[in-house]
Every structure is written in C-alpha cells, then in structure tokens.
Amino acid sequence: MSEFLGYEREDGSIGIRNHVAIISTAPYANDTVKRAADIVENAVPITHPLGRCQTKPDVFQTYRTLLGYGTHPNVYGTVVVAHAGEIVDGDELAEDVAETGRPSESVNIHREKGVMNGLKTTVNAAKDMVQEASNQNRVRADMSNLTFGINCATSDTTSGLCQHKATAKAVWRLIDEHGGRGCFAETPEFFGGENELSERAVNDEVRQEILDRVENWNQRLQATGYDVRGAQPTPDNMDGGLTTIEEKSLGALVKSGDGPIQDIIDYGAKIPDESGMYIMDTPGHGAESVTGIGAGGAHFMVISTGQGHTLSNAIMPTIKITGNPGSAERVPEQTDVDVSEALVGDETFDWAGEQLWDEISDVVNGKLTMSEAMGESQFAIHRIGPST
Amino acid sequence: MPDRYLEVVEPEDNVATALRELEAGETVTVGVGDTERTVEVSDDVQFGHKIAIEDIAAGETITKYGKSIGNATEDISAGTWVHVHNVESNYGRGDLADETETAAVSE
Numbered sequence: 001m002s003e004f005l006g007y008e009r010e011d012g013s014i015g016i017r018n019h020v021a022i023i024s025t026a027p028y029a030n031d032t033v034k035r036a037a038d039i040v041e042n043a044v045p046i047t048h049p050l051g052r053c054q055t056k057p058d059v060f061q062t063y064r065t066l067l068g069y070g071t072h073p074n075v076y077g078t079v080v081v082a083h084a085g086e087i088v089d090g091d092e093l094a095e096d097v098a099e100t101g102r103p104s105e106s107v108n109i110h111r112e113k114g115v116m117n118g119l120k121t122t123v124n125a126a127k128d129m130v131q132e133a134s135n136q137n138r139v140r141a142d143m144s145n146l147t148f149g150i151n152c153a154t155s156d157t158t159s160g161l162c163q164h165k166a167t168a169k170a171v172w173r174l175i176d177e178h179g180g181r182g183c184f185a186e187t188p189e190f191f192g193g194e195n196e197l198s199e200r201a202v203n204d205e206v207r208q209e210i211l212d213r214v215e216n217w218n219q220r221l222q223a224t225g226y227d228v229r230g231a232q233p234t235p236d237n238m239d240g241g242l243t244t245i246e247e248k249s250l251g252a253l254v255k256s257g258d259g260p261i262q263d264i265i266d267y268g269a270k271i272p273d274e275s276g277m278y279i280m281d282t283p284g285h286g287a288e289s290v291t292g293i294g295a296g297g298a299h300f301m302v303i304s305t306g307q308g309h310t311l312s313n314a315i316m317p318t319i320k321i322t323g324n325p326g327s328a329e330r331v332p333e334q335t336d337v338d339v340s341e342a343l344v345g346d347e348t349f350d351w352a353g354e355q356l357w358d359e360i361s362d363v364v365n366g367k368l369t370m371s372e373a374m375g376e377s378q379f380a381i382h383r384i385g386p387s388t
Numbered sequence: 389m390p391d392r393y394l395e396v397v398e399p400e401d402n403v404a405t406a407l408r409e410l411e412a413g414e415t416v417t418v419g420v421g422d423t424e425r426t427v428e429v430s431d432d433v434q435f436g437h438k439i440a441i442e443d444i445a446a447g448e449t450i451t452k453y454g455k456s457i458g459n460a461t462e463d464i465s466a467g468t469w470v471h472v473h474n475v476e477s478n479y480g481r482g483d484l485a486d487e488t489e490t491a492a493v494s495e
C-alpha cells in the first residue's frame with residue numbers, strides 16, 4: 001500500500017473520515033451539542049467542561065484544541081455552539097475554521113433566545129453539512145499525507161515487551177517507507193528514560209527542550225506536595241505487574257522505536273507537515289493525551305494496551321493492539337489487533353508489525369475500528385491551572 | 389534450557405518478568421544474555437509480575453531494560469516477587485520535596 005482513498009480538503013489536507021463536528025465552547029452549550037448530535041446522523045459531538053473562567057494559558061490551550069478538531073483532516077465541516085459571550089469565542093472559532101475552506105456555522109444560545117431555538121439552528125446546520133459530506137467521494141492520495149498518533153493505555157509488563165514493538169515497527173514504516181509522520185506523547189511517562197530519549201533529538205535545542213519539559217512535569221508533580229505513586233503507575237498498571245513510573249516509562253518509550261525525534265510540540269498544537277517523528281507534551285492521562293494528539297491532526301491513533309482499554313476518539317479512529325494473551329479474551333470489543341503470539345507463541349515481532357500494518361491499511365481506507373463500531377469516544381482537554 | 393516464559397530484557401537486569409504464573413517452591417532457569425541463572429521461586433507470582441534473579445540489598449537499584457526502575461525498600465533475595473511492596477520510585481515524590489525548592493514552581 002503506498003496510496004489510500006481519502007477525502008480532499010480545500011486546505012490541502014486529506015482525511016480518512018468525513019465527519020461533521022458539533023463543538024461546544026463551554027459547559028453550558030454541552031447539552032445542546034449532545035442533543036443535536038443525537039438527532040443528526042453521523043454528527044460528532046465535542047463537549048468538555050472548559051472554555052470559561054480560565055486563565056490565559058488555559059484559554060489558549062482550550063481554544064487551540066477545539067480549533068484543532070474543527071480543522072482536523074477528518075472533519076468535513078463544523079458547527080460551533082456557544083452559550084453566551086464566552087472566553088472561548090464561538091464566532092471567532094467558527095471564523096478560524098472557515099479559513100481552512102470548511103463549511104462552518106456559529107450558533108449562540110443567547111442570540112437564539114434559548115436552547116430550543118439554539119438546538120433547532122444547530123440541527124439544521126449540522127444536517128445540511130452531513131448531507132453534503134455524504135455526497136463527497138474518496139480520492140486516491142499518497143500515504144505521505146498520513147500522520148500516525150501513538151498512545152498507550154492500561155499498560156502492563158507485556159506492553160514494553162511486545163505490543164509497543166509492533167507499534168514502533170508500523171509507525172517507522174510509515175515514516176521511512178512512505179514519508180509520513182508519527183506523534184507520541186505523555187511526557188511524565190519519559191521519567192527514567194528521558195536521557196536516552198533526548199539523545200534521539202535531531203539537534204541540541206530539541207534535546208534540551210525534551211529534558212526541560214520532563215523536568216517541568218517532575219516539578220509540577222512535586223509542587224503538589226504529594227507522593228505521586230498510586231497515581232502513576234495506575235492501579236490497573238500495578239495489577240499488570242508494573243511497579244514504578246520508571247518501569248512504566250521505559251516500557252512506554254518502546255512504542256516510539258529508536259529513530260530521530262524532530263521536535264517536541266505544545267499540547268494540542270498542529271503536528272508539523274514535514275516527515276518524521278514528533279513528541280507532543282501532554283500528561284500521561286490517556287484521555288487528555290489522546291485528545292491533544294487528535295487536535296494536532298493525527299489521522300488515526302494506535303493505542304497499545306496491556307490490560308485492554310476503552311480509550312478512543314471519535315474524530316481520529318483508534319486501533320487497539322495488545323500482546324497480553326488474556327486481554328483479547330477479557331475485553332474483545334477493546335481489541336482490534338491481538339499480537340500475543342509474538343510474546344508467548346511462535347510468531348515474531350516482524351509478524352506482529354505486519355498484523356498492525358494490515359489493520360491500519362484497512363482503517364485508513366474506511367474500515368471502522370472496534371471503538372467506532374461501538375460508538376465509544378472520550379474527549380478531555382488537559383488543563384494547566386485552576387479555574388478563576 | 390532457560391524458561392522462555394521468564395524474560396530478562398538486558399543482561400545487567402536483576403529482575404525477570406514472568407510470562408506465565410509462577411508457584412512458590414518451583415525452580416526456574418532464566419536466560420540472562422548469553423548465560424543462564426537458576427533460582428528458586430519463593431512466592432506465587434502472577435502473569436506479568438517480576439522476580440529478583442539475584443540478591444538485592446535494601447537501597448540498591450532495581451534494574452530492568454538496563455536502567456533503574458527504582459530502589460529496593462528492603463533486602464530482596466533471588467526468587468522473590470518484586471513489586472510495589474518492596475520497591476520505590478525516585479520520581480514525582482512531592483512528599484519528599486523540600487518546600488523552599490518547590491514553592492517557586494508554578495505554571
């Protein structure tokens with residue numbers, strides 16, 4: 001596979017899905033967004049508790065994340081729903097989405113004189129977009145367009161020994177053979193492996209930036225005054241045999257392979273167009289890190305899990321891979337690819353990488369992932385500081 | 389023949405990961421680089437958990453992937469289950485942080 005069938009956007013990006021996003025700018029628009037998405041077939045609701053009473057760094061991060069979804073390659077068009085005059089401005093967000101050539105509408109519940117009219121306007125706008133989107137055909141596109149998101153979830157000791165190796169093989173195949181991009185995240189999960197990771201940076205500036213960001217997370221955690229053990233590794237990690245955050249980190253880093261790191265970018269920032277591997281600076285909290293990578297524009301996400309996990313994203317299809325032979329049996333709906341035969345059977349890690357690559361090829365061309373078929377999706381923007 | 393269900397990632401590691409359930413009292417042979425080591429398992433160990441493959445004194449480094457994953461909080465003899473009850477991390481320990489150092493840290 002060197003080509004795939006995708007959806008062309010006016011801004012030059014190519015999507016693997018053709019979603020219509022209904023995006024809330026504040027908690028008080030969430031219900032309208034959810035109700036509209038219940039009514040309109042194939043509309044994706046994006047709701048969250050933020051966008052109001054936040055300090056500037058958080059406002060910027062929330063806005064950037066929401067804009068990343070409105071302008072995601074997999075998004076055909078966007079309806080932004082605001083409650084009133086929010087600190088995340090709905091009209092501004094809709095205008096910024098429209099700049100990429102996508103259909104974009106702004107609905108304001110106060111301006112509409114309440115939720116009933118607001119809902120009606122939102123439904124009508126989303127319905128028109130969904131119908132237009134359904135009339136767009138897939139076209140042949142080069143795989144160099146694709147960005148591969150990587151995350152782990154409910155890791156256990158099999159993660160670093162098996163499934164992360166398959167993920168690393170697949171992502172480097174996209175980068176080295178096809179000129180695509182990869183992006184992994186979860187900075188606090190570099191603890192204990194940060195020196196070796198930083199040595200992979202393409203230059204000294206990026207190397208130092210990786211170390212600085214790891215230290216910043218260590219200081220943020222220490223500033224809480226609490227022992228982070230119990231939060232990291234998580235209870236499910238510990239059930240699966242992981243003992244410390246260092247052990248979790250050293251395993252987690254296996255999924256990034258050993259090739260060069262081009263840059264480390266801010267939470268929710270756009271992943272650069274140039275081919276290569278990038279890091280996004282996110283917490284290890286899976287829903288937050290995956291939400292950030294989605295905002296960065298990754299087309300699909302491979303979630304490499306030990307014990308099995310529901311973690312998924314509605315805009316960026318998530319493929320779950322495990323190498324724990326018990327997990328595929330325990331949580332079959334959370335397992336797209338089972339490569340445990342490479343760990344406890346007679347198969348090789350090259351075979352495991354092939355299994356994942358084949359699944360990616362299918363999903364990129366339209367096959368629904370388990371979580372898409374099940375309608376599973378979580379959305380959580382990382383917040384930096386307190387509300388005001 | 390080393391037990392293929394006990395994995396030592398790097399030769400300098402002092403723990404092995406069990407890829408099957410282990411029973412207290414069984415004797416296992418572990419492949420460590422090009423050599424082998426035989427230890428008697430002293431605890432029942434779940435799939436995915438670790439055992440020490442050498443004696444580790446309290447305060448010494450637990451090594452996996454060839455790197456530190458924390459320190460032993462008590463003497464751990466070869467064959468013992470190694471987990472959160474006898475190892476502690478060296479990261480994110482706000483409870484140990486000096487107040488004057490962390491007071492200046494904010495986002």
